Amino acid sequence: MSYVTIDQVTKGYHHQVVLENISLTLKKGEFATLLGQSGCGKSTLLRSIAGLEDVDSGSIFIDGKDITHISPRQREVGMVFQSYALFPNMNVFDNIAYGLKMKKAKNIKTRVTKMIELVDLVGKEQSYPHQLSGGQQQRVALARALVMEPKVLLLDEPLSALDAKIRKNLQKELRRIQKELEITTIFVTHDQEEAMTMSDRIFVMNKGKIVQSGSPVEIYTSPVNTFVAKFIGNYNVLSMEVFHKLVHSTELNGKEIAIRPEVLQIVSANEGHLGLHDNWGIKGLVKDVSMTGNVLRYEVETEGAAFLVDNLHHKGKMFEQGAQVQIFVPKKECIIL
Amino acid sequence: MKTSLSFHKVIVGLLVIYLVIPLAATLLFSVAGKWDHTILPESFTMKWYIELFHDERFYGALQHTLFLIFVTVGLGVVIMLPTIFIITVYFSKWEGWLQTVAMLPYGIPPIVGAVGLIKVYSNGPLPITGTPWILVGAYFITILPFMYQGIRNSLRTVNAVQLVDAAELLGATKFQAFRTVVFPNIISGILVSTLLSVALLFSEFAFANLLVGGRFETIQIYLADKLNSSGHLTSAIVITYYSIILLVTGTVLKLTFKKDKVPSPSSKKRSVFFINKPFRQKNTALEGENS
Ligand SMILES: Nc1ncnc2c1ncn2[C@@H]1O[C@H](COP(=O)(O)OP(=O)(O)OP(=O)(O)O)[C@@H](O)[C@H]1O
Numbered sequence: 094m095s096y097v098t099i100d101q102v103t104k105g106y107h108h109q110v111v112l113e114n115i116s117l118t119l120k121k122g123e124f125a126t127l128l129g130q131s132g133c134g135k136s137t138l139l140r141s142i143a144g145l146e147d148v149d150s151g152s153i154f155i156d157g158k159d160i161t162h163i164s165p166r167q168r169e170v171g172m173v174f175q176s177y178a179l180f181p182n183m184n185v186f187d188n189i190a191y192g193l194k195m196k197k198a199k200n201i202k203t204r205v206t207k208m209i210e211l212v213d214l215v216g217k218e219q220s221y222p223h224q225l226s227g228g229q230q231q232r233v234a235l236a237r238a239l240v241m242e243p244k245v246l247l248l249d250e251p252l253s254a255l256d257a258k259i260r261k262n263l264q265k266e267l268r269r270i271q272k273e274l275e276i277t278t279i280f281v282t283h284d285q286e287e288a289m290t291m292s293d294r295i296f297v298m299n300k301g302k303i304v305q306s307g308s309p310v311e312i313y314t315s316p317v318n319t320f321v322a323k324f325i326g327n328y329n330v331l332s333m334e335v336f337h338k339l340v341h342s343t344e345l346n347g348k349e350i351a352i353r354p355e356v357l358q359i360v361s362a363n364e365g366h367l368g369l370h371d372n373w374g375i376k377g378l379v380k381d382v383s384m385t386g387n388v389l390r391y392e393v394e395t396e397g398a399a400f401l402v403d404n405l406h407h408k409g410k411m412f413e414q415g416a417q418v419q420i421f422v423p424k425k426e427c428i429i430l
Numbered sequence: 431m432k433t434s435l436s437f438h439k440v441i442v443g444l445l446v447i448y449l450v451i452p453l454a455a456t457l458l459f460s461v462a463g464k465w466d467h468t469i470l471p472e473s474f475t476m477k478w479y480i481e482l483f484h485d486e487r488f489y490g491a492l493q494h495t496l497f498l499i500f501v502t503v504g505l506g507v508v509i510m511l512p513t514i515f516i517i518t519v520y521f522s523k524w525e526g527w528l529q530t531v532a533m534l535p536y537g538i539p540p541i542v543g544a545v546g547l548i549k550v551y552s553n554g555p556l557p558i559t560g561t562p563w564i565l566v567g568a569y570f571i572t573i574l575p576f577m578y579q580g581i582r583n584s585l586r587t588v589n590a591v592q593l594v595d596a597a598e599l600l601g602a603t604k605f606q607a608f609r610t611v612v613f614p615n616i617i618s619g620i621l622v623s624t625l626l627s628v629a630l631l632f633s634e635f636a637f638a639n640l641l642v643g644g645r646f647e648t649i650q651i652y653l654a655d656k657l658n659s660s661g662h663l664t665s666a667i668v669i670t671y672y673s674i675i676l677l678v679t680g681t682v683l684k685l686t687f688k689k690d691k692v693p694s695p696s697s698k699k700r701s702v703f704f705i706n707k708p709f710r711q712k713n714t715a716l717e718g719e720n721s
Pocket residue numbers: 106111129130131132133134135136137138283
């Protein structure tokens with residue numbers, strides 16, 4: 094039984110369609126990610142779920158209840174904004190207590206204190222937002238939403254304003270808290286790595302549509318089209334015509350072929366063949382080498398196409414720029430689009 | 431580096447001298463007794479102040495001015511704050527219209543405006559020419575641009591739209607959101623606009639003279655009238671009037687920064703700049719009036 098259902102939601106601004114027939118379902122306690130490029134409509138979808146934007150058509154259900162046309166304050170949805178939107182005139186405690194006060198809840202003090210412990214902000218209760226670091230502000234925003242025990246938590250690129258290291262920490266932290274509270278979460282990001290590490294399920298969006306959904310592994314290993322292949326994993330995408338010429342074989346058929354950079358093997362041009370039956374060999378020239386720590390990334394120019402090749406960085410096995418090489422393409426790793 | 435710094439200092443120094451000298455001279459003149467052939471007065475006296483403070487007309491004029499300012503600025507805040515808030519937050523597509531309307535007064539010279547107002551309000555359904563109410567109306571329009579700019583900028587600076595979104599998601603009604611998270615964060619901005627309006631209206635002469643004149647004497651009308659009698663007395667009026675403005679400004683400034691729990695450096699600078707400006711304008715005006 095699905096907990097969150099979005100059914101054919103469409104939304105536009107002055108004749109420009111921003112969300113086109115979006116449908117998705119989430120199970121209770123699931124961590125789902127909306128992944129897509131800037132401007133594809135992620136925030137708009139999130140704001141529609143929160144009730145901050147009206148949809149033109151379609152409906153949204155949470156826990157079996159149609160919330161499409163009710164006001165934000167009645168939706169029991171929590172949201173963390175990209176810029177946090179903390180209340181500058183209130184300290185950390187009051188920021189977190191705000192929603193409970195509005196609801197005239199009981200035990201405000203205990204609940205807020207517990208939440209402050211959960212997000213690791215003990216000692217900062219009396220600080221004002223401008224006295225906090227970006228990461229701390231983010232935690233306050235998270236606590237402020239979580240203390241209301243919302244049915245669904247919406248996170249609009251909550252980590253994008255932070256630097257890489259804090260970001261990695263907070264990704265783990267966020268996931269820990271989410272699992273601890275078993276809260277259904279929709280997370281928005283345009284960073285595929287972040288989506289991969291955090292999500293139970295990813296919805297890849299492009300130009301107002303969901304183009305693919307699935308677990309991180311599914312999305313990564315079997316992209317359904319060129320957009321997903323390129324966006325998600327730096328896939329080498331070639332037209333079938335070019336590929337046939339390169340490998341002198343018409344064994345595979347389809348429109349395009351996608352190959353991940355890390356399944357390619359690179360050897361020097363005069364080295365022997367490597368299990369010919371399972372691989373195709375393609376001759377080429379190293380145009381560029383770059384190193385990202387443990388991985389060497391080659392840009393190899395072949396007749397008619399450029400390949401990205403990722404190999405682990407072994408000692409003594411590195412090709413210089415301009416080296417004549419041969420790349421091996423494992424047959425079973427070729428994905429036909 | 432060093433030369434440029436001292437160069438700056440010289441410029442600032444000259445500016446200060448330029449601004450302060452007329453004021454200092456006015457002050458000196460207002461307490462001078464005999465002052466004919468010497469650089470500094472031969473004797474000092476408080477008699478001009480005593481004369482001024484014994485003049486019923488002065489108190490009357492001051493009262494009138496304060497009444498006008500209080501009503502107009504109060505009306506301005508009460509009407510413009512909700513209007514601007516609602517338009518920027520909920521009807522942002524109409525913002526352009528509001529801006530145009532708010533900026534219109536800039537384009538109409540007071541004389542032209544006054545003539546029009548007299549024509550319209552002399553008879554017909556609302557014959558208020560010659561009463562203070564027509565001044566309230568005219569002044570409301572005069573301060574509109576300042577009110578609009580100040581309030582709108584504050585709303586933008588605190589990102590009011592997003593604060594309201596956040597508050598609403600946490601269960602606040604729109605009104606609660608405004609009262610608890612928007613208003614406390616824009617008070618300082620509103621105070622700055624208010625202050626600017628007060629200073630502007632304090633020195634307003636054209637409308638007051640043309641629309642109401644002696645029938646509801648304001649401090650500026652009184653000043654203009656006394657200009658012909660005694661230079662010393664006029665100086666005393668100017669200094670008194672200046673002190674009042676200084677007092678108001680100081681009080682509001684103090685309030686602003688005490689209440690302002692988030693003293694962002696930029697907003698501080700801005701308010702100081704705003705507050706300096708009317709003074710400077712007044713300085714030059716005083717100079718002209720005294721010569
Ligand atoms: N209030 C608005 N008026 C008109 N167009 C809008 C409005 N808000 C968003 N849009 C348009 O809708 C599209 C989607 O915007 P949205 O903010 O949802 O993108 P996004 O996927 O969140 O991008 P980003 O990753 O940059 O935040 C954009 O093309 C944007 O120009």
